[in-house]
Amino acid sequence: MWVAVLGVLCLLTNSLALPLPPEAGGMNEQQWKQAQDYLQRFYSRDSNARDDNSLRDKLKEMQKFFSLPITGILSSRVMEIMQKSRCGVPDVLEYSLFPGHPKWTSKVVTYRVDSYTRDLSRSTVDRLVTKALKIWGNEIPLKFRRFNWGKADIKIGFARGAHGDIYPFDGPxxxxxxxxxxxxxxxxxxxFDEDERWTDGSKIGINFLYTATHEFGHSLGLGHSTNPNAVMFPTYGVGDPKTFKLSQDDIRGIQRIYGNVYNFK
Ligand SMILES: [Zn+2]
Ligand SMILES: [Zn+2]
Structure with missing residues (x-):
């Protein structure tokens, strides 16, 4: 009897399953779900907009960002990009997180490391944080000063899962x-997501210096770049993170906000 009832339920569920929209491009339901989550997270202009009608537009926007054919239809190339490790900041951020192009107005910006990772020694984290800020500081008339305690402008920390803001981390x-x-x-x-394996090298895990340099670009007011050679490109993993440097695109971006070092008085 139970078997029969279950059988009927299964039939009902199958017949109720909605066909996937043409935007799904022949992907399976799980892939379509994953794609929708990605587009809502990284291509929503308004954090309240959960409007499925605009998914096609979001997909087109993503395809434009990554220089893919703008079809509005999911493809294996799009899915591949969606599965890459990346920064959690949306790619359309001028409309969401960073309205009005904010910048630091003082000439000295203070920073403090609040919490550390178990993957690297404290001194390594401190050294790499200082180095990452200096990479930007070399290009602009802004100085960074480290605080060991007290109130600092830029607070840096590692956390896993939900950690007090509205952007919980998602595991490895x-x-x-x-x-x-x-x-x-x-x-x-x-x-920084403590569920990643942070490293000072380039073989296994996620290079902390590279990722920190990218994130501090946001801390200084930069959004994501569509240039794959830029440190501000949203996905991780181009070239050797040990020898990376800012691209002309990154330098142009940061100097547009702060001017260049030659203007420093
Ligand atoms: Zn980012
Ligand atoms: Zn956070």
Whole structure:
């Protein structure tokens, strides 16, 4: 009897399953679900907009961002990009997280490491944080000063899962870190997913210096770049992170906000 009832239920469920929209491009339901989550997270202009009608537009926007054919239809190339490790900050951020192009207005910006990872020694984290900020500081008339305690502009920390803001981390892979635009309180802060394997090298795990440099770009007011050679490109993993440097695109971006070092008085 139970078997029969279950059989009927299964039939009902199958017949109720909605066919996937043409945007799904022949992908299976799980892939379509994954794609929708990605587009809502990284291509929503309004955090309240959960409007499925605009998914096609979001997909087109993503395809444009990654220089793919703009079809509005899912493809294996799109799915491949969606599975890459990346920064948690949306790619359409001028409309969401960073309205009004905020920047630090003082000439000295303070920073503090609030919490550490178990993957690297404290001194390594401190050294790499300082180095990552210096990579930007070399190009602009802004100085960084480290605080060991007290209130700092940029607070840096490692956390897993939900960690007090509205952007919980997601376990190993996918979202690696995120940071907030210049401002009070959480403004400028950079958070790194402790579920990643952080490294000072380039073979296994996620290179902390590279990721920190990217996140501090956000802490200084930069959004994502569509240039795959830029440190501000949203997906992780181009070239050797040990020898990376800012691209012309990154330098142009940061100097557009702060001017260049030659203007420093
Ligand atoms: Zn980012
Ligand atoms: Zn966070």
């Amino acid at each position: 892979g996918n979202t690696l870190a995120h940071a907030f635009a210049p401002g009070k309180d959480i403004g400028g802060d950079a958070h």
